[in-house]
Amino acid sequence: MTALAAGSDFPKFEVAQLGGGTLTLGAPQGGHDWQLVVVYRGLHCPLCKKYLAQLQELESQFNEAGVDVVAVSGDPQDKAQTMAEEKGLSIRLGHGMSVEQMKTLGLYVSDPRSPNETDRPFAEPGLFVVNGEGSIQMVDVSNAPFLRPDLQGVLNGINFVRANDYPIRGTHKAA
Numbered sequence: 001m002t003a004l005a006a007g008s009d010f011p012k013f014e015v016a017q018l019g020g021g022t023l024t025l026g027a028p029q030g031g032h033d034w035q036l037v038v039v040y041r042g043l044h045c046p047l048c049k050k051y052l053a054q055l056q057e058l059e060s061q062f063n064e065a066g067v068d069v070v071a072v073s074g075d076p077q078d079k080a081q082t083m084a085e086e087k088g089l090s091i092r093l094g095h096g097m098s099v100e101q102m103k104t105l106g107l108y109v110s111d112p113r114s115p116n117e118t119d120r121p122f123a124e125p126g127l128f129v130v131n132g133e134g135s136i137q138m139v140d141v142s143n144a145p146f147l148r149p150d151l152q153g154v155l156n157g158i159n160f161v162r163a164n165d166y167p168i169r170g171t172h173k174a175a
Contacts, residue, residue, distance in 0.1 A: 004136055007168040007171040009136075012025060016096045033132040035068045035069075036154070039102075047146070055069065105141075125147070127140045
């Protein structure tokens, strides 16, 4: 796994979009110039359900800040549809992300603990803020479901960055 560096170009790629067509990660839509890409573990994850519900609540505020919101997982279409229905989600959901695509994003990938959990390897949480130049403005990748950025804090940070022309931080790795 190679982590994506802050300030690097976000690797654009397509996944299936719930409701039909494709969703291009890293390509904002709806007149927005930035994109928030939230990678969630899948339907089996109760913390993901709560996180996506919070994301849904904040979507209009992200949109007002010029940020397109998408969420994606490796779940097949039927599980993504169940997630959307259970949580009343209208955010754009991508599904069927491959393990290779997960690795491209530098995500941690886990195997299911049992068939009762899920039936395929899945990505652990990741969050990417892609700016208007297609660069990674902010990135957070976790190896466990318990570590995720506070979405209101992310929104506040985006608003600050945009209002103050704040540079991309963390572009050098520690020795």
